[in-house]
Amino acid sequence: TKSYTIMIDAYGKCNQLARAFTLFYTMTRIGPKPNIVTYNAMIAACARNNEPNMAYEVFEEMQASRITPDKFTYGSLIDACAKSGQVERAFEVSRLMDQSGVIKDQTIYSALIDACGRAKQLDRALLLYEEMKRNAVWPNLVTFAVLIDTCANARRPDRAFQLFSEIKHWGFPRANVVVYTALIDACSKAGWPEQAERVMANMVANGIRPNEISFGALMDGWTKGGQIDRAFEIIERMVNVHQVLP
């Protein structure tokens, strides 16, 4: 069962969902019997391949086989909803977890906030942030990344900076490249390329190396305002000063 599950997981991650299903149904028909990890890997594969309905089908088959879902199961289901923009469905899963007594951890909250972020529902995301702290689930850098990304999507750079300033109070000496890039993106999307530049200068000063995604977010801010020449300058800076290849 373990080896089959490893293969299902690999197929899912290579975007070969059909092959994952073939293997999965071979298991249900002739064995070896799928266990909870197998079902979870299948649901995660559906989530990654943007097939929320298939994820739910596997979830139902899992329950029909009298296997009790765990936090991995629910986490993948929420991710499937988040990626397909179904916020309400994500919250339904959250309620289901409460009913079945499965503890919501950092990963679950990040996935729920991500679902709000994709729907630009910043208020709801902030409520989740408060709720997790109330429940003694401490935010980590992924939490802050999804929160700041939500601010970016909701065009609220002010909130993004506010959240960014809270990071140090949670025991993190510095943010990482993903958090900084999300903050740059928040500035760019809001039409503040100068602020985005300041954030990048700040990240470099703190010893975090921007990558091609960081520069992409920065360029986007300038091109939005029609300053294409600025964007080309950034490409040169990226290659010459920061030694990042386009």
Place this chain on the structure above:
RNA sequence: GUCAUGAAACACU
């Protein structure tokens, strides 16, 4: 003796 399964960043689609 966590390590077969779950969460985050730009643009294009």
